[in-house]
Amino acid sequence: MILSQSFYQRPTIQVARGLLGKRLVRIYRGHRISGLITEVEAYLGEKDRACHTYQGRRTPRTEAMYLSGGHTYIYFIYGMHFCFNVVTRRAGQPEAVLIRAVQPTEGLHLMRRWRGGAQNHHLTDGPAKVAQAFRITKKLNGVGLFGPPLWIERGVRVSRRKIVCLPRIGVDYAGPHAKWPLRFCMQTH
DNA sequence: TGTCCGATTGGT
């Protein structure tokens, strides 16, 4: 069952927690690639110094974040990587959830090829690795997550006790906001 | 137009 727009148009922290255990599915030239989402980070818009839309920043890059919940926000970083986010809330409220890691379930052979022969446990254990393994590039920026070539569907149920909250990674420039516990990890054991 | 820097990764 593909998640509908109403799932995404909720407060960002709820969406972030709700995404844990859901299945990310990609169709690429007829091939199906999928994995269960295991780690995410919430980015809370204009009030969040770590967020690209801090203080209402609106540029060609961040434009997709102003779309309604259920669209993608994909950006290029460090001259070589893409990061994949899910936009939340309503149009004009620029918040999103960064997909940091998934547990691969289908299409591992393709993932391994696109990841340059990485070991199975390193195929999708970082945000840019997920993008590379799923062939997610800027071409998919701003598209809806409501069907092919990319969507998120119901996966496994995750009990609240299995979710850990931690500070976000790589946002030291955000000062005190860097310590906000907006990273959510699903314990797999 | 010029400068600075990054929501990362992989190897030392």
Next chain:
DNA sequence: CCAATCGGACAG
């Protein structure tokens, strides 16, 4: 710890 590598943001 550090280099890779270049688009984006912003100052001038």
